[in-house]
Amino acid sequence: MVTEEQIREYLSEYRDPLLKQGLVDAKVLKNIEIKGDNATISLKLGFPLGQYQEQLKKELTEYLNDKAPALNVELDISWRVDAHVHPAKVKAMPNVKNIIAVASGKGGVGKSTTSVNLALALKALGANVGILDADIYGPSMPIMLGMQGKNPETIDKKSILPITSHGLQSMSIGYLVKPEQAMVWRGPMASGALQQLINDTQWKDLDYLIIDLPPGTGDIQLTMAQKIPVTAAIVVTTPQDIALADARKAVTMFNKVSVPVLGVVENMAMHTCSNCGHEEHIFGQGGGDTLAKEIGVELLGSLPLSLNIREQTDAGEPTVAKEPQSEITQRYLDIAQRMTAKLSLEAKDFKASFPSISIENT
């Protein structure tokens, strides 16, 4: 007869590739019920599982069947995104559980492209997602989401409603001003405009709000990281030395303001020849991995330099929406899952290591 204690031990020894620790330590085990030879095990994870729900069920059932062949195992796996603590003492945003800032030390590395595709990947995994284009100087979300020229609806003369496209809620200064106006913001004005955009948008029940930050690591980015209740950040880089050096600066910037960095995404990491399929690392190989190791953050994944990514995203139908079954979409899905799994685990540690932080909910 298998005991609850034994099952608990088996679950502690099981290594899930996303949780990277035993299921008991990851605090996802909710209940074990044993009746004779039948055991019902309930697990609840803190990030969107998508198709991984079935895969985990299959793999864990096989594992437990192997450990305890006489036991009939019934697995009940569910997920729910929790609201996590943010480090700065900034008022939490109503209806937004978690804010993930996407930064790059250097311009043009594909930060906006990565942001929008990751937001769509989170949506595809089952989460409720919004994207805020904080790139006041060069707002690109209206184009990338195929919503150029759209104006947000205003309610009660103060709040604005996000614009929905491909199932994503979005807000951008590009919906409110003409592109040439957007270019002339000066420092304080830019932060002010952004702050207003953040405070006045009425998001609807978001699990994650992705914020596409302006490129760089100057005062504006630092102020934003402090003024917006950011839960965590990711840094996008390309493999060139110069971009990697700037990515390092971005990680340092978040460390300064105690925003946990979930990892680095390496964009345009390799080129696959569309004629022969040959793969070339034209900007150098392994840069993202080396950087991640060097500064102690995880490499969340790599994206190839791809004509499809460029054409589809620039045409308002980002790859994850346009080609949901493609190999590139799978890469974005994997990154989205790795970063949110990490957030669900890190945030717990984070709470534990900063007990004095006050959370304001309105």
Ligand SMILES: Nc1ncnc2c1ncn2[C@@H]1O[C@H](COP(=O)(O)OP(=O)(O)OP(=O)(O)O)[C@@H](O)[C@H]1O
């Ligand atoms: N993996 C990729 N493969 C091919 N093209 C890409 C890839 N990622 C981004 N691009 C293209 O590179 C250009 C710059 O991308 P994007 O606007 O996302 O960069 P950014 O870092 O946000 O730029 P900025 O610093 O100006 O805000 C776009 O035309 C985009 O389509």
